[in-house]
Amino acid sequence: MSLRIVVCVKYVPDATGDRHFAEDLTVDRDDVDGLLSELDEYAVEQALQIADEADEAEITVLTIGPEDAKDALRKALSMGAHKAIHVEDDDLHGTDALGTSLVLAKAVEHAGYDLVICGMASTDGGMGVLPAILAERLGVPQVTLLSEVSVADGKVTGRRDGDTASEQLEAALPAVVSVTDQSGEARYPSFKGIMAAKKKPVESLDLSDLGIEADEVGLDGAWTKVDDAAERPARTAGTIVKDEGEGGKQLAEFLAGQKFI
């Protein structure tokens, strides 16, 4: 039987761009160039490797996001994923983690899955909680923050490097996995891959397709509210000296002045 893998990928504002908030205090996704979250490339990569090891596998990449989020899907398809699902709906604007997870869970169920693979965190919101919430909603094991992962005999195993210990984990499929940027460099799409991606199917879904009411998501449906967003004042220009042989001593003088020594 074919192993059905769904990879959740997010389209995010470029971190090296001038990221900011829109007037309604949501992340401004219009003014800044977007791309496939780099941390989700690792998820696509692991999906491709797991698929290679399996007798037969099909990889679906899934995103919730605006029209432009198709770029993220295309990138993942050009890396080698087989098909894509794009959930797009004006009512999704301003959806928070709980809402996003609700939509993702419905879309994953719609796709059908044995394994869901996520990135460790999105590079914009960066909560790093979606995979755990998704597992909770789907009622399947969470095997998250893996720096090493493999699938065999209906089981997923992997290594989770935690704060105080490194753990070897194991769970039966179906399961939700997330992988870290230690899991292995993501491949670059080949020219052939880029051409092939253009012909791969992208299914578009809106909230009604997934049986979700508009008031369950979006800014008004959110479980949290941002009341204020202020640009952090630029750090006041510090003192910069050139080392002419006494740089270490000068630095010590500064640290002593600040009472660190």
Place this chain on the structure above:
Amino acid sequence: MAEVLVYVDHVDGAVRKPTLELLTLARRVGDPIAVHLGPGAEEAAKVLGEHGAVKVLAADAPEFGDYLVVPKVDALQAAYEAVSPAAVLVPSSAEGKEIAARLAVRIGSGIITDAVDLEAGDEGPVATQSVFAASFTTKSRVTKGTPVITVKPNSASPEAAPAAGAVEQLAVSFGEQATGTKVVSRTPRESTGRPELTEAAIVVSGGRGVNGAENFPVIEGLADSLGAAVGASRAAVDAGWYPHSSQVGQTGKSVSPQLYIAAGISGAIQHRAGMQTSKTIVAINKDAEAPIFDLVDYGVVGDLFDVVPQLTEEVKTRKG
């Protein structure tokens, strides 16, 4: 006064510092009730009581160690149902965030992660967050259900506030999902004898400029002279010069010490994401154009192999 649940992060009863900070913040919102899972509750209760815990709800079961995350969610949920708190606060470790998030879904509450400050507000606790690589500061609230908020280390100084802190047993029944993900083996991280990276008052980090694992003792020497933790950039970690557990940045640890010293680090946005909220920032880099200098309170343009050893000697001399 309302009660606030505080999830205790500990190693066999040794309470980690972020939990004590959390107790201090919790007292702004209500009376803290600590939730201690796993062994060592009696020992932990002393410290928790000293820092304001009016009560310690404790549960111990093999499931907490043998399975990932979910048993702890079951227990925190049991505490939530027993107490009906005004808020649930959890330290922002990777595991803490996952526990908090799953609890939030179960109890139909919103969740805020990685708060750096917390105040009482008319409509519930207000959390301050630092976003977009710390270039923005936001204030947010949970608007549905009981606020579940995770708070980053070093967001407050732990204050003593003696309270009863008596241990009460918490009855937990594990759900079907609890045993879904088995922890087959666990290798504790070896202690370096240095302060914990996220908790340290001073962090000294090395980057690609350190140019080899064999040179990292230069960084460690400075760190030890200052009683600091050692950090590394991703470039240094990817090169295999220093363990990933020491990586500072977006995909490593986020630190907010009193003093951050970056040596041989350029200051890429992903690195800044993990250190920009440090109180005082110092950099040593031979490239005067390195973006790290935009952040610094004091910068030395020079070769780290000259500057760092000289600084270390000077610190030692001054400290006597």
